[in-house]
Each structure stands twice: as C-alpha cells, then as structure tokens.
Amino acid sequence: MSDLRELYQSVILDHNKHPRNFGALDGATHKADGHNPLCGDKINLQLIVEDGVVTDVAFEGEGCAISTASASVMTETLKGRTLRDVEALFGRFHDLVTGKGGGDLDELGKLAVFAGVSEFPIRVKCATLSWHTLRAALEGAGAPATTE
Amino acid sequence: MAVPKQKSQPASRQEAQAADVLDASHVRADFPILDRDIHGKKLVYLDNAASTQKPRAVIDAVKHYYERYNSNVHRGVHHLSQEATFAYEGARKRVQALLNAEDDSEIIFTRGTTEAINLVAQTYGRANLGPGDEVLISVMEHHSNIVPWQLVCEQTGATLKAVPIDEHGALVMDELERLLTEKTKIVALGHISNSLGTINPIQKIAAMAHAVSAVLVVDGAQGLPHARVDVRELDADFYAFSGHKVYGPTGIGGLYGRRELLDAMPPWQGGGDMILTVAIDRSTYNDPPFRFEAGTPNIAGAIGLAAALDYVDSLGYERVAAHEAELLAYGTAALEQIEDLRLIGTAPEKAGVLSFVMDGAHPHDVGTILDQEGIAIRTGHHCAQPVMEHFCVPATARASIGIYNTREDIDALVRGLRKVREVFG
Ligand SMILES: Cc1ncc(COP(=O)(O)O)c(C=O)c1O
Numbered sequence: 001m002s003d004l005r006e007l008y009q010s011v012i013l014d015h016n017k018h019p020r021n022f023g024a025l026d027g028a029t030h031k032a033d034g035h036n037p038l039c040g041d042k043i044n045l046q047l048i049v050e051d052g053v054v055t056d057v058a059f060e061g062e063g064c065a066i067s068t069a070s071a072s073v074m075t076e077t078l079k080g081r082t083l084r085d086v087e088a089l090f091g092r093f094h095d096l097v098t099g100k101g102g103g104d105l106d107e108l109g110k111l112a113v114f115a116g117v118s119e120f121p122i123r124v125k126c127a128t129l130s131w132h133t134l135r136a137a138l139e140g141a142g143a144p145a146t147t148e
Numbered sequence: 149m150a151v152p153k154q155k156s157q158p159a160s161r162q163e164a165q166a167a168d169v170l171d172a173s174h175v176r177a178d179f180p181i182l183d184r185d186i187h188g189k190k191l192v193y194l195d196n197a198a199s200t201q202k203p204r205a206v207i208d209a210v211k212h213y214y215e216r217y218n219s220n221v222h223r224g225v226h227h228l229s230q231e232a233t234f235a236y237e238g239a240r241k242r243v244q245a246l247l248n249a250e251d252d253s254e255i256i257f258t259r260g261t262t263e264a265i266n267l268v269a270q271t272y273g274r275a276n277l278g279p280g281d282e283v284l285i286s287v288m289e290h291h292s293n294i295v296p297w298q299l300v301c302e303q304t305g306a307t308l309k310a311v312p313i314d315e316h317g318a319l320v321m322d323e324l325e326r327l328l329t330e331k332t333k334i335v336a337l338g339h340i341s342n343s344l345g346t347i348n349p350i351q352k353i354a355a356m357a358h359a360v361s362a363v364l365v366v367d368g369a370q371g372l373p374h375a376r377v378d379v380r381e382l383d384a385d386f387y388a389f390s391g392h393k394v395y396g397p398t399g400i401g402g403l404y405g406r407r408e409l410l411d412a413m414p415p416w417q418g419g420g421d422m423i424l425t426v427a428i429d430r431s432t433y434n435d436p437p438f439r440f441e442a443g444t445p446n447i448a449g450a451i452g453l454a455a456a457l458d459y460v461d462s463l464g465y466e467r468v469a470a471h472e473a474e475l476l477a478y479g480t481a482a483l484e485q486i487e488d489l490r491l492i493g494t495a496p497e498k499a500g501v502l503s504f505v506m507d508g509a510h511p512h513d514v515g516t517i518l519d520q521e522g523i524a525i526r527t528g529h530h531c532a533q534p535v536m537e538h539f540c541v542p543a544t545a546r547a548s549i550g551i552y553n554t555r556e557d558i559d560a561l562v563r564g565l566r567k568v569r570e571v572f573g
Contacts, residue, residue, distance in 0.1 A: 004520050008513075008571050017508070017573075039512045040529050040542040062542050064512035065572070120516060 006116030007123070008065065015069035020076050025058040034061075034133030034145040036125055041067045045133045047078075054078045054086065059130065066114075066123050071130035073110050083138065090131050097127045170463060170471035172554045178203040178459075179552055189522030192560045197342045197370060197501055197548035198526050200395045202456070209455035210397060210448045221447055222421060222438075236447050239454035240437070246457050247387065248378040249404050256410075256437040257450050260401035261369040262292040264388030265336070267403055267440060268365050269296040271413040272386075273334060279305035282331045284362070286311040286319055286348075287538055288341045291531040293367040297336060306333070313538060317344035318495040325356065332362040339371025339387075343530040343546065344493030345476075345501030354383035363409065369393055373550070374472060374499045376465035379404050391449060395551070396456030400449025403440075410436035417442040460551070468551050472500040475549045479558045486565050492544050500549030503530075506565070509572040511545040517571060518545075518564040525561075 028046035035042055041063030048056040057075045062068075078086060092103050093111050099118035117127045129145075136145035176182050179201045184191045193201060213235065219228035221236045237252070244252040258264045273296075277283070283297045287310050301308045311324045319337075328335070335357040340347050350366055357364045363385040371377055371387075373394040379387050386409070390401040405413075415422055415433050419442035424432045433439050460468060479502050483489055488507035506514060515527035526546045529536045536542060547561055 004517060004571065007516070013572065038528065040536070041512075042542070064510035066513070068510075123512075123516060126512065 003119045009113045011113045012069040015072040016065035019072040021058045030137040032133050032137035034129050036129050066126035067129050070127045074130050170467045176552045186522040192523040192557045194547040195524045195526050196550035199392045205459045206452045206455045210452040213448050213451050239450040242454040253436050256403045256440045260390035261388045264403035266296045269300040271416050273300040277304040277306040281306040281333045283334045285336050287313045287534045316495045317346050317493040335362050336365040338367040340499045342370050343532040343535045345498040346495040347497040350382045391453040397449045397452040400446045400453045419443045472549050476500045482562045502547040503544040511543045514545045517568045521564040523564050
C-alpha cells in the first residue's frame with residue numbers, strides 16, 4: 001500500500017472530491033479541450049490572460065482522481081503567473097511525474113504532491129492532461145489536446 | 149454462460165463431479181503464467197475478455213513448430229514445408245470440426261476478429277451493398293463491428309442502422325424486428341458483448357435476418373471462448389473470432405463463411421497464395437479459403453490456435469460454460485454487496501463479464517488500486533463507446549472470467565474493492 005499512499009495523497013483525494021476553479025469562466029481569452037483516449041478523461045480549460053499574466057482560470061470535465069486533482073491544483077497554481085513562469089512550471093512538473101526529479105520541490109509548491117505518479121508510468125498521462133490542454137489553449141491551437 | 153446442465157441425472161456424486169465440474173486447480177496448473185507474483189501478490193487474472201492466458205499445450209505447439217518444422221506452407225516440395233503445410237491445413241480442419249462447419253474451405257485464417265469483419269465488409273459488403281441498402285448492427289457492438297461497416301457504407305452509399313439496447317444491456321428485440329426490412333442486406337451482431345456480457349439470441353436473429361434475405365455476420369470474439377459454437381445450428385452466414393481470446397496466440401483468428409457466399413466473393417488483399425495465374429495485365433483467383441489468404445500466413449499462430457481449441461475441447465465446453473456461469477453468479481452476488489457499486493450489464497442471458505462503476509472512484513483509479521493487489525482487470529470504454537453513452541458513464545471497470553478463475557479470485561477482487569473504498573471513502 002505504500003506506493004498507493006504516495007499516489008493517492010490526501011491533497012489529491014481532496015482536490016478530486018472538491019475540485020477548485022471548477023466551472024465556466026466569463027470573458028475567457030484562451031480555451032482548449034483535452035482528451036485522454038486511453039481512459040476517456042475529458043477536460044475543458046478556460047483562461048483569462050492579461051499582459052502576459054494568467055489572471056483567472058477554470059476547468060470543467062470528468063476524469064479519474066489523478067487527472068481531476070491535477071487540473072484542480074494546476075488552476076490554483078497558475079493564477080498570477082506570467083506565461084514564461086507557466087511554461088517553466090510545466091517542464092518541472094513533467095520531470096516530477098516522469099521521475100526525472102523536477103528540481104526544487106519548493107518551487108513546485110503544492111504540485112509536489114504528484115511526485116508519487118512517477119511510480120505509476122501508466123498514470124503519467126492522467127497527471128499531464130490538464131497541462132497539455134493548457135499549452136494548447138495558450139498556443140491557440142484549434143485542435144483539442146490529446147495525451148497521445 | 150448459461151448452458152443447460154447435463155440432462156441425464158448422474159447416478160452418484162462422483163459421476164456428477166466428473167461430468168459437470170471443472171477442476172480449476174488442475175486447469176490452473178496448465179497455465180505457467182498463473183505462478184507469477186505481481187507487486188508481491190499472487191496474480192489474479194480477471195481480464196479474460198481482453199485476452200486470455202495460454203496453456204502449456206499452446207506454448208509447446210508453437211515452440212515445437214519453430215524448433216522442429218518451421219517452414220513456409222503451400223510452396224515447397226521439401227520435407228519441412230510439407231510438414232508445415234500439413235500442420236497448418238490440419239489446424240484449419242480442427243477449426244472446421246470444432247465449429248461444425250460443413251467444409252474446411254469455409255474457414256479463413258485472419259489476424260483475428262477485427263480483420264475477419266473487415267474482410268467480410270470489404271468483399272461481401274462491397275460487392276453486395278449500394279445506395280438504399282442497409283446494414284444493421286447494434287448499440288452494444290465492439291468498435292471492430294461498427295467501424296468496418298461505417299467504412300463500407302461510405303464507399304457504397306448504403307446506410308448503417310443500429311438496434312438499441314435496454315437498461316439491462318439486452319437487445320430491444322421489437323426494435324430489431326422493426327429495423328429489419330427488405331432494405332437490410334447485412335445484419336452484423338456480437339454473439340456475446342465484451343463490455344456487458346450479454347448473450348444475444350443468434351439463432352433467432354438468424355431466422356429473422358434470413359426471412360428478409362439478409363446475411364448474418366456474427367462477431368464471435370467473445371462467443372467462442374465461452375460456449376460450443378456450432379455455426380450450422382446457429383445458422384450464421386459468417387462467424388468471426390480471435391485466437392487470443394480462446395487461450396490461443398495473438399495475431400491469429402478466423403472467419404467462417406458459408407461456401408456459396410465465399411465462392412461469389414471477390415478477393416480482398418492481393419498477393420501470393422490467393423491467385424491461380426498471374427500475368428502482367430490480369431490474374432485469376434484461387435478458390436476459398438486461399439482466395440482470402442494473401443501472403444504467408446501466421447503458421448505458428450494457426451497451429452497454436454488449433455492446440456488451444458483442442459485444449460478447451462478436452463476440458464469440455466459444457467463444463468467450461470457451467471464453471472463460468474457458477475463464478476458469474478458468485479461474483480454478481482458478491483459485488484452486489486459492495487456499497488455504491490453499480491453493475492453495468494444485467495441482461496438475463498449473460499456470460500462471465502462483471503462491468504461496474506463505483507460512486508466517487510473512477511474506474512481508472514479502481515484499476516490502479518486493484519493492480520497493487522495483483523488483480524488484473526480492464527478499465528475504460530472497452531472499445532464500446534456507444535455502450536458507455538447508453539449507460540451515461542465515461543468508462544467502467546470490468547472483471548471477466550476465464551476457465552482458470554476460482555472463487556478465491558472473486559474473493560480477492562472483493563477485498564480489493566474494499567481497499568478502493570478505504571482510499572476513496
Ligand atoms: C466483442 C469483440 N469483438 C471484436 C473484438 C476485436 O478482437 P481482435 O482485437 O482480436 O481483433 C473484441 C476484442 O476486444 C471483442 O471483445
């Protein structure tokens with residue numbers, strides 16, 4: 001059970017049960033859909049970006065605990081960040097969940113609770129779906145993001 | 149699956165044992181993989197609808213071919229090629245005998261069910277469909293019995309229709325009757341649903357289809373593993389199946405087709421073995437089954453498939469079906485005891501599939517937690533997205549039963565699901 005406890009930390013379970021910033025966003029400047037065909041997880045992400053800073057963000061969708069919690073924690077983390085910060089954060093988060101470290105855990109803040117995902121390679125895509133969708137939204141790509 | 153038990157009353161309990169009951173411990177010993185530990189726990193393999201494990205007999209048959217008589221078929225005059233051809237064609241005869249087809253030329257080897265259905269769609273379908281014609285499938289089909297028909301309908305201008313299912317996951321027979329008209333040229337249905345376990349009344353549907361002069365294509369991927377299949381009794385015109393779901397190798401399966409239908413069908417893929425003569429401007433085609441087997445086939449696979457079917461036959465299809473029916477009843481009762489768990493697929497006629505969802509725990513998380521307990525189940529949409537839509541769920545968790553499963557496996561599953569409850573509250 002020890003790996004499982006690492007994976008399903010209480011913060012993750014809490015965000016799964018009570019996702020933050022869940023719903024639609026008025027006046028969104030960027031949006032994208034994301035889809036993980038492997039497990040059917042779906043997410044719709046909306047952001048307001050002003051002068052290169054994420055001022056608001058929200059998501060909707062359905063998915064497993066890891067993808068829901070990841071989206072929820074991500075939205076909390078993004079608010080007030082510059083786009084450059086956001087991209088760097090994705091890189092670090094990706095390294096974290098794929099077992100490549102992720103650098104200074106302090107900088108990752110609450111995102112560090114996803115460290116346990118690295119022991120479950122199949123679940124990496126669940127954790128990164130919202131981030132891929134974020135990138136699609138910011139790049140303004142018309143096509144929905146997928147984990148494939 | 150619900151197959152009538154032996155009709156004659158056995159004289160003694162021992163006889164009853166011998167006649168009806170599968171000795172699971174004996175069966176388990178035939179499957180080397182079942183010794184494995186996963187995450188430090190004994191493997192509990194409950195993903196049989198996705199793919200089954202292989203008995204020693206199958207592994208040995210494949211190994212023996214590669215070690216002792218590996219060679220191409222149908223071409224060499226040398227000894228090894230003759231042995232390989234003999235074994236490959238012998239495998240075809242075994243499949244024919246076990247499906248009770250009239251002639252071995254009615255058995256075409258394919259990569260599996262998917263390729264078999266595509267073959268029918270692109271040969272029989274393409275030659276016989278046109279604008280105004282209809283192909284009838286159902287909402288419970290596997291994607292491999294949906295998409296090939298979409299493709300051929302696009303190519304020919306025919307229309308695809310689907311029979312709905314009810315809240316238990318059974319076909320709505322009145323709707324089937326209503327949708328079946330003179331326009332219907334092909335009815336394509338699963339024998340047993342992989343996502344729900346529903347057993348469809350194939351014999352009855354065959355009569356209905358034939359009454360409007362439609363042909364019946366049966367997706368037997370889940371049928372063959374769970375019941376004796378007699379294509380003449382079912383009165384199916386085509387029956388598609390996969391070796392890996394019936395304890396045989398991957399990459400091999402087959403299509404049964406009635407000879408007069410096969411005779412009239414154009415070839416699909418072109419290449420060696422499917423021709424009689426080739427000139428640069430035209431070729432003449434071989435007879436069935438070779439017309440539909442272009443190129444070097446999966447020889448080892450066919451040999452392994454025959455070994456697998458022989459193995460199941462040696463256990464006795466009736467006993468296999470009774471064993472699975474018993475475990476299904478046991479598993480259904482056990483899962484019904486778990487709080488906030490909903491079984492998806494509760495048709496009265498059902499094979500060993502336990503699909504379910506749990507409040508507050510996504511199937512994917514259920515699968516991960518069970519995996520930590522060494523329990524292999526499938527989670528997701530099971531290549532049946534219309535079924536998921538019908539039940540308004542994004543995915544399900546699915547435990548599916550095979551010949552080596554025991555009550556202990558079901559008990560382990562139940563313990564695992566209690567762990568899920570512990571984690572997710
Ligand atoms: C009902 C059904 N039809 C078709 C298939 C496709 O079989 P294969 O992938 O072996 O071609 C499957 C396997 O998942 C199945 O369960």
